[in-house]
Amino acid sequence: MQPDKSRHIQIVLATLLMGATVYVLGNNLMADREPPAMATTTAREPQLVPEPKVVLKDAGMFEEPVAAETAGQADDKPVSKRDLAQFYSRRAYPGAPPIIPHELLDKRGIGGNTCTGCHAQGGYVPLFKAYAPVTPHPQWSNCVQCHVPAAEKTRFRETEFVPATRPSLVKAALPGGPPAVPHSLDYRGACQACHAGPAAVKEIRTPHPERQNCRQCHVSHDRPDTAFERQQP
Amino acid sequence: MKRRDMLKQIATLAAVGAAQELMPGVVFAAPTVDPRLQGLDWQKAPCRFCGTGCGLLIGLEKGRAVAVKGDPTSPVNKGLCCVKGYHSVMALYGADRFKTAWVRKDGKLTPVPVQQALDLVASKMKETIAATGKDSVAIYGSGQWTIPDGYVASKFFKGCIGTNNVEANARLCMASAVTGMMTTFGLDEPMGCYEDIDHADVFVLWGNNMAEMHPVLFSRVLERRLARPEIKIIDLTTRWTRTSMASDKVMVFQPQTDLAILNAICYEILRNGWADQRFLEQHVSFKAGKTNIGYGTEDKFAFTDEAKPLTLQEYRKKLEDYTPEKVEALSGVPAKDIRYLASLYGDPKKKLVSFWCMGFNQHTRGTWVNNLVYNAHLLTGKISMPGNGPFSLTGQPSACGTVREVGTLTHRLPHGDVTDPHARELAAKIWRVPVERIPSKPTYHTVEMFRALDRGEIRFLWIQVTNPMVTMPKLKRYRDATKKEGRFIVVSEVYPTPTSDIADVILPSAMWIEREGMFGSGERRTQHWNKLVQPPGEAMSDTWQLIEVARRMGFTKEFPYKEETHIRDIWEEYRQFQHGPQHEMAPYDELRAKPGVLWPFVNGKETKWRYHGKYDAAAKGTGHHFYGKPDQHAWIWFRPYEAPAESPDAQYPFWLNTGRVVEHWHTGSLTRRIPVLHQAVPRSYAELHPADAKRLNVRNGDRVRLTSRRGSLVLTAQIDGRGRPAEGQVFVPFFDESILINELTLDAFCPISRQPDYKKCAVKVEKA
């Protein structure tokens, strides 16, 4: 496997830039960032890129409390109150690709021209009165390959599936040590995407977004512990 | 948390850390690793759904499959999956799994212990053979059979009972790809591999909605284009899809006219002098076959093709009917677009991959259209090299591994055709059965097998891992056949389906990671997985069900395997069939250790590109060598345009096209039991073009009635959803067992491959 280095560098740079914005400007200013207009992405069949005229039904997006949380917040844009319970309610098991909690803006597209308009960089989306969660893998553009909306909440048949136990938030090996990363890092290695910024889930938001080299202190702990064995020469 | 508190906390934590460093002898606290941090036990398995064959890692906890991630070490998907793969383990846990056998008594299905049901199956089989002969029992399997399932079925039916009544649903999805390759190259399966994606400059997709059907491969294509915007994706299609939206150029053609467009491309290649003359002289022969070859809609239809040699000049002459202008009139694709496409094939500096799947294969001229795409690659010599080649994508996870390689079709053996005495001798030797027992004549292909059931020639049918009561075209005839007096149907299944509804015996199957097995994917990759979880109740693998029944019929010597090691034993036995540099399969231990191995696996090395001395141990010399045909050439066939079996007319003015959506796998018996997937697409619908909808006064969500000469169905109209058919066409996904679109389809098939055409028949559309 030969991942494209330049793209990875781009992603890292984008992530760093975002983190730096958080650090320099603080959350309040960050809230002023609007998602880029959809037209900035390459439209290959211009007449077919749909207008974002959306009639939003259901889907849990509005379950989200949108009242301003922090005292002293100057503008009227709410701070996201996404929490872990909601985070998990959109995943079949911890680590599953989340469902899309709103209607697709473009049913016929693959998402590269629409979803990424908000989810590549995040920011406040007036249309949804919410902060867009940021994708940790902007290199993939066929979004609807993995993320699907729920047209309805019915069941075809009942299921007895039991999802994996949720990773613990109690985490450090020693008291006071940096918590380990309790999930796989494949396609989720851009930590800032989920752990920093106004759309980050409260419980897993980093208290130190100014620190950028996450894995200097937080190591992945995704596999079962096996004893170290010295290879015989 | 306030910022000040946060900083305070950080300071405290830092102090603790520092204290630990300063006083190394002091134990502050036992390391308190939360058990939930230990992580899951991740084990590899190939995805159970499409033919892409993604490598998965299955997360196990307390004996259950609880999570999935893509296997980053798999060269197929490099850690990425699609929504089906990510949720695949949930398919094991539908609440209505069959955990015991069911037997029909006085018309009603009643639960019985599995051993008792197996006794009944064996005695019924013996009885039927005694009464109406060995050719009155049949097995109908699947491209989702594991390799051991298919191998044991073939050995049992062909080698032990002595009937060629073995077919698999891959006949409905891959048969034209097989006959296309056999007629052109003399050997089956693609020359290239998915790594071609990493080298190509142009991707031409022929009737192939790759964004939904092979999403992980399409993502690899998109990833490559993102890095190099000069890379082009060209979509040849009858329906505007998500793939079209992501393509650089979309050419919408009238159904069936792909035959003509491909001939026009070849015409242009020759006219412009883009053909590789040296390649043609050294590696290619020209042939013409029979024309006006029929559609197989009548019982006992028979057809044998004949290859008449042609010269290049004669071939060129025949192509004169396919000038871009003439083909524009027929296909609706502008002549300048056809010329542009031809120039991409013709440009020696551009590496080009053609991808196709059901659009070509489910086609009454499926073999021909496969031949024609090979022609374009052979004329230009763009074949069997990294980034250059025709690539037939596969629908099912083991259509290649189990059906094409093991040969679970009426005319095949694990190596060679039943008509070939050497192939029969080899099989008899490895199976240790008398050679006379293996019959030399093929019996029924799938459609004809169900017709024979209807006519009463077949009396006993065992169906495994497939759902023909949803997927057979012209469904009513074949459903009625199963219900006729004196028919006995055994169904090995995991969930209730329309097929288990017509069963006389239901055997509960252990599926996928509930047993050990192997699949062979569309790039000649064999993938092994271990049994990872216990099957529910008495559920038993299809392999073991077959072995149990075979032994009950007296074939204990032929099936000596021990339960603990039977998959290894079966694999190593099967591997003997494929010895030699053209087919060599990897040893069992190799398969266990790796995320799949490409065959031919020669001297510890995979073969990524066949028919080229640089990459393929079977090829002589350092360049191309097409060793599959007796003349050591690849054959360019002249194949004309011929009309489809049924076209729209005044009474039935619309084309009906059927297919899949990314969320659902085939008939949905698994994916509909996965809540995420069901909720995304809860039921089937009819896609209409907005102009047609307006004319019919139908709005999105209205009910419409579709009627063909065979049946009628009411369903919901969808306008400008994920697909937009051309005007005068409707598209209906086939996954929904309560909206059986195959009541309307036609059982016309390609006379050479005998694969039905699910993409074209005539219907009427009315507001309901």
Ligand code: SF4
């Ligand atoms: S369904 Fe196909 S593309 Fe999706 S994960 Fe499975 S093998 Fe890969």
